[in-house]
Amino acid sequence: MLPAMLALLMQAGPNPSAGAIPAIPPELQELRRRQNTELSVETKTPDRLQQCLARAELDSVAATTEASSRLGKARGLDRAYELHCIGYAQAILGRWTDAAGNFIAARDLAAGKDPAYSARLGAIAANALLSAGNNIEALTVLEQAVNDAAAADFGPLIAEIELDRARALVATGQSEAAAASLAKARQLAPGSSRAWLLSATLARRDDDLVAAQSFIEQASLLDPSNPDIGLEAGVIAVLSGNDDAARRSWQSVVTLAPGTTQAQTAKGYLEQLTQ
Structure with missing residues (x-):
């Protein structure tokens, strides 16, 4: 017979959002996954942003200061890149709500200029909101992200968004809707x-x-x-x-x-x- 304590463990189960052998917190692994989901060579992260993200992993406070100092002079997508980097540094520091705000601001700047990048920023903003426990707002951001990704024909990202949407739906007690999102993710990926x-x-x-x-x-x-x-x-x-x-x-x-x-x-x- 299954022991009572084991039965409780079985109901909880493992955390499937964690990576195989995590070297960083699972929340950051998820954010990285969305950040690195690419459509083609043309949509890959620019070198200057990649350097800033790498700097954030080494020294999040310094990266925030440096990106903030460049932000005042930046325009268009360059401004979005700086906000993206600041948001990532904040996420590393566990400041998920602040991070989400900067990702969303970057998303809005990228809208109309780089649809795939805008969709990706929406996905990582929603991931930050999920990490902050703000599941309702995350669902709203994910709705726009999936529409942006569809407009950019960004299939791989849509599948990731559906996985995040399932997580948010489960957290809000919407199991049937979560199952539908997972079915879409399996179909797409x-x-x-x-x-x-x-x-x-x-x-x-x-x-x-x-x-x-x-x-x-x-x-x-x-x-x-x-x-x-x-x-x-x-x-x-x-x-x-x-x-x-x-x-x-x-x-x-x-x-x-x-x-x-x-x-x-x-x-x-x-x-x-x-x-």
């Missing part, structure tokens, strides 16, 4: 293991273990060494009454990702499974 993992997690939380198993199997095929997928696979297995499969999944996490938080979680699950 069938090779995204994250889309299948998040779909599995939502289906499991909605007690649809058959769908959850199907989704997690696809995620595993796409990214077999991802410890988050291994954790979720074990959760689904144990809730389905298959303790042996759960044990194999969690042991694979311990073996493939030693020293990570996921491995630590898997060890805890394994210990409770034997009680």
